[in-house]
Amino acid sequence: MSSKRYKTCKTCGLTKRLSEFNGHHQTADRKQPHCKSCMSEKILRAKNARVPELPVLSAEGQIEQALKDQIHELENGIERLRAGKIDIQIRHGKVTVTI
Ligand SMILES: [Zn+2]
Numbered sequence: 371m372s373s374k375r376y377k378t379c380k381t382c383g384l385t386k387r388l389s390e391f392n393g394h395h396q397t398a399d400r401k402q403p404h405c406k407s408c409m410s411e412k413i414l415r416a417k418n419a420r421v422p423e424l425p426v427l428s429a430e431g432q433i434e435q436a437l438k439d440q441i442h443e444l445e446n447g448i449e450r451l452r453a454g455k456i457d458i459q460i461r462h463g464k465v466t467v468t469i
Pocket residue numbers: 379380381382383384404405406407408409
């Protein structure tokens with residue numbers, strides 16, 4: 371019955387041998403609508419899409435900004451300390467810094 375030995379891929383539009391298509395239990399011809407190379411490309415893209423690239427980058431950016439802010443604050447503190455604008459008191463082994 372199955373005289374159809376070629377199938378057109380829905381993704382790339384190329385007509386390929388049925389052996390170029392993976393099996394699928396839900397389709398009439400029991401073959402995937404996409405050829406093997408398109409399927410592997412799709413899987414690859416899906417895998418890449420799962421990598422949360424942008425959130426990681428923005429998180430890195432936020433961390434970097436937070437660190438820069440802290441460094442800036444520390445630098446300001448050092449400047450104030452050098453300028454004698456910071457009051458440091460040591461009482462009972464505890465250091466109290468008043469900016
Ligand atoms: Zn294809």
